[in-house]
Amino acid sequence: xxxxxxxxxxxxxxxxxxxxxxxxxxxxxxxxxxxxxxxxxxxxxxxxxxxxxxxxxxxxxxxxxxxxxxxxxxxxxxxxxxxxxxxxxxxxxxxxxxxxxxxxxxxxxxxxxxxxxxxxxxxxxxxxxxxxxxxxxxxxxxxxxxxxxxxxxxxxxxxxxxxxxxxxxxxxxxxxxxxxxxxxxxxxxxxxxxxxxxxxxxxxxxxxxxxxxxxxxxxxxxxxxxxxxxxxxxxxxxxxxxxxxxxxxxxxxxxxxxxxxxxxxxxxxxxxxxxxxxxxxxxxxxxxxxxxxxxxxxxxxxxxxxxxxxxxxxxxxxxxxxxxxxxxxxxxxxxxxxxxxxxxxxxxxxxxxxxxxxxxxxx
Numbered sequence: 001x002x003x004x005x006x007x008x009x010x011x012x013x014x015x016x017x018x019x020x021x022x023x024x025x026x027x028x029x030x031x032x033x034x035x036x037x038x039x040x041x042x043x044x045x046x047x048x049x050x051x052x053x054x055x056x057x058x059x060x061x062x063x064x065x066x067x068x069x070x071x072x073x074x075x076x077x078x079x080x081x082x083x084x085x086x087x088x089x090x091x092x093x094x095x096x097x098x099x100x101x102x103x104x105x106x107x108x109x110x111x112x113x114x115x116x117x118x119x120x121x122x123x124x125x126x127x128x129x130x131x132x133x134x135x136x137x138x139x140x141x142x143x144x145x146x147x148x149x150x151x152x153x154x155x156x157x158x159x160x161x162x163x164x165x166x167x168x169x170x171x172x173x174x175x176x177x178x179x180x181x182x183x184x185x186x187x188x189x190x191x192x193x194x195x196x197x198x199x200x201x202x203x204x205x206x207x208x209x210x211x212x213x214x215x216x217x218x219x220x221x222x223x224x225x226x227x228x229x230x231x232x233x234x235x236x237x238x239x240x241x242x243x244x245x246x247x248x249x250x251x252x253x254x255x256x257x258x259x260x261x262x263x264x265x266x267x268x269x270x271x272x273x274x275x276x277x278x279x280x281x282x283x284x285x286x287x288x289x290x291x292x293x294x295x296x297x298x299x300x301x302x303x304x305x306x307x308x309x310x311x312x313x314x315x316x317x318x319x320x321x322x323x324x325x326x327x328x329x330x331x332x333x334x335x336x337x338x339x340x341x342x343x344x345x346x347x348x349x350x351x352x353x354x355x356x357x358x359x360x361x362x363x
Contacts, residue, residue, distance in 0.1 A: 001113060002107075003104055003123075005104075006050055008054045010052040010100060011048050011127070012127050013048055016045055017045050018041045019043035019147060019350050020329075022179075022267075026269075034094075038113065038114040039120035041119060041122035042068040042118075042120075043121065045140075048060055048063075048064060058135060061138075062135050063137070064134060064135055065136050069090070069117070069132075070128075071089055098129050098132075099118065099132070141317075144320070147348060148302055153305070154291070154293055155181070155265070155294065156186035158294050160186055161291075161295035161296060165187060167190065168191065171187045172198055172239045172240070172252065174199075174241045174243060174252045177243075178348040180242040184211055184212070184213055185314055188211070193214065194214035196232075198218075198224070199216075200219050201345075204347065211318055224255075235260055236260060237261070238260065238262075240252070240263050240265060241263070241264045241265060242266050245266065246274045258286070262287070262289070319347055327340070331353065337349045
């Protein structure tokens with residue numbers, strides 16, 4: 001592949017670490033339709049090596065974490081504090097383009113390749129909008145920094161920004177991938193009680209208990225909802241669904257109490273529908289809320305989440321320390337990693353890039 005140099009308000013970034021996320025897998029298996037061919041990867045950390053014209057606030061050598069929604073700062077969602085819903089950013093992502101328009105990737109024959117969510121991190125170098133990166137401390141380990149770009153933003157943000165969980169409120173996390181376990185860590189950091197983990201993988205349930213869950217349940221248990229209601233005296237105040245499965249979303253909704261809130265984080269296929277008793281929305285004042293990118297403002301939330309990590313209150317490094325569920329990969333191992341992710345056998349896997357190659361951008 002060939003990469004054009006950065007244009008106006010764009011940066012050239014050397015990728016140091018990139019995580020494998022279910023959103024990438026959803027493009028691979030077709031459940032999340034995107035324009036193809038596309039260079040995948042959206043959870044990453046890297047180093048700026050070149051600045052395009054008009055870039056402000058960054059310097060060559062800065063370490064950055066990517067945000068997978070570029071933010072214009074001017075549309076209605078951005079101006080009302082909801083930049084994860086940026087309208088020009090969403091349009092660019094859907095088209096496989098950068099915020100400034102078009103693609104910087106070309107294949108060997110000169111045909112354009114699409115960008116994934118403005119990032120395309122499974123490459124040694126990428127060009128991205130300067131509105132898709134957030135500066136972080138240079139001493140933050142890159143494999144940890146990468147996690148903040150999606151798993152932590154999405155999972156912790158769903159708890160603190162979307163649900164706004166308070167101390168002593170009950171919460172159940174349905175699905176214990178990287179995002180679900182980040183939600184668990186965010187719940188513990190927020191003082192939620194009890195924190196309940198739900199999954200079908202016994203290794204993940206064991207890890208959830210190690211990370212501070214007060215209870216862990218197999219999602220296949222026929223008595224699951226009854227058990228949760230007994231523990232919480234009527235159901236949880238909050239349920240986080242991070243699987244991207246409509247049946248799991250309905251199960252999470254069933255676990256909430258009167259007045260409870262279900263937050264959907266996972267991305268199901270566009271044609272899927274959820275079936276719930278609609279009368280409960282009114283008679284029991286229950287709520288279903290979507291949470292995209294954890295309802296985060298990356299320039300605000302990334303620094304504060306990293307500060308919580310450094311203080312030991314948000315130990316996201318634990319998401320990379322479970323032998324059977326976490327992996328550090330070379331780029332050549334990418335397909336094996338996605339096979340593992342598709343089988344539900346991984347929490348977070350990170351590609352660690354070798355030293356940069358001589359070739360990078362064309363002129």
